[in-house]
Amino acid sequence: MTIYTIVYTSNTGFTKKYAELLGERTGLTVRPSGSRDVPKGSEVIYLGWVAASVVKGFDVASKSYTVKAVCGVCMGPTGSQLEEVRKKTKIPADVPLFTLQGGFDPNKLHGFYKFVMRPVLKKMKAKLESIENRTPEEELALEMVVSGKDLVDERNLSEVLDWYSGQ
């Protein structure tokens, strides 16, 4: 199996959690993107949080490292938004992309991100509250928007681990 480094960018901690879980499962070293310990040009698995369908930090990471696979950590379900995220982040077609459901924590957002999310969350909350018989997924989404929720789950890494074991 090829030795890669796991490199991540996290804003509120969910991506860091996945990076560490992936590190535990693969035995690979885990470092924040830009760490001095990761030499330029290193082969990496890159994990970044998703903002408006863009994997944050991928552009910078792809200039510093040889990115072998990308995981976008988002509030949507694992495996969702793949086409949109690949297109908006400009991830080359030959680089595998996975999306992983992380969570959402409005209390950990600060500054710009808090500011931009305020109207989005208000809209999402109103829309979800207007649904009379909410499905369990809609109920969860409402809870996430209102008070935050950690949905990091090791099982969501199964596709990434399958890909890695084939390397």
Ligand SMILES: Cc1cc2nc3c(=O)[nH]c(=O)nc-3n(C[C@H](O)[C@H](O)[C@H](O)COP(=O)(O)O)c2cc1C
């Ligand atoms: C400004 C902003 C934009 C976001 N855009 C998306 C999005 O397009 N799709 C999605 O599923 N989640 C989106 N999210 C949710 C984050 O991707 C999610 O909370 C993620 O788990 C954060 O990871 P982190 O804790 O490592 O920062 C957005 C969050 C913020 C603050």
